[in-house]
Amino acid sequence: MNIDCKKNQEEFVELLRSTKREGIEYVIEDLEKDGFFEAPASAGHHLNVAGGLCLHSLNVCKAGLMVWEGLKTLDPASANQVKRESVILATLLHDVCKTDIYKxxxxxxxNKLGQWEDTEGYSVNYKKFPMGHGEKSVIMLLLSGLELQDDEMLAIRWHMGAWGINMNSYEDQRCYDTARTLNPLCCIVQSADGIAAAILETTSEDIENI
Structure with a gap:
């Protein structure tokens, strides 16, 4: 798969700037410097190619905005608790933690003949900042100088759903449940991430390899 990294970066940056959030230019600068726009979305699963991380983030954003629009019909009261700019920020930036882990x-x-062959790919290395997943994204964004609202931080922190919970920790479970119950943005981002990774980005090859 060939990804137009420049085109996706321009769309990504335009969406971020549309939020007019304090500190967003610092975030854009840091993402560009750290290689976010050329990074893959995974090492061996969805969009594991150069530019995959930015494309995945755009897919999550588009899915998130559609979920939010649909929620206006299903439950206007809940939808009104969430700002459009918050959907954009939390979806586009939920996976910035992946920027520096792929090599x-x-x-x-x-190959198709069942023979082993060398192929270019990515390995994963957590040495640079082993802070976890969602929580790492939140910290990186705050360090860049971005003004995040509480529901945005919670949505990014818990976007992995149950996969991001230490099931041996009662505190983790209660925090996750509480965040989802009190903040509709958490469910919007989690749902959008699943739609992007499991539907929009699933290829025929992925299905064959199940």
Whole structure:
């Protein structure tokens, strides 16, 4: 898959700037400097190619905005608790934690004949800032100088849903449940992330390899 990194970066930046949020230019500067726009979305799953992380973030944003629009019909009271700019910020920036964890490498992979061959890919390394996933994204954004609202931080922190919970921690479980119950944005971002990764970005090859 060939991704137009420049085009996606322009769309990503335009959406971020549309929020007019304090500190957004610092975030854009740091993302560009750290290689966000050329990073893959994963090492071996969805969009594991250069530029995949930005494209995934755009897919999540578009899905999130559609979920939010649909919620206006299903439950206007809940939808009114969420600002459009919050949907954009939380979806576009939920995975900035992945910016520095992927490194190019050569992997062994079976071809259609069942023979092993060398192929370019990515390995994962958490050495730079091993702070977790959603919580790492929140911290990185705050360090960049972005003014985040509470529901935006919670939506980014818990966007992985149950996958982001330490099931041995009662506190984690209660925090997650409380965040989702009190903040509709949490469910919007979590749902949009699932729609993007499991539907929009699933290929025929992914299905064959199940």
């Amino acid at each position: 190019r490498t050569v992997k062994k992979r079976k």
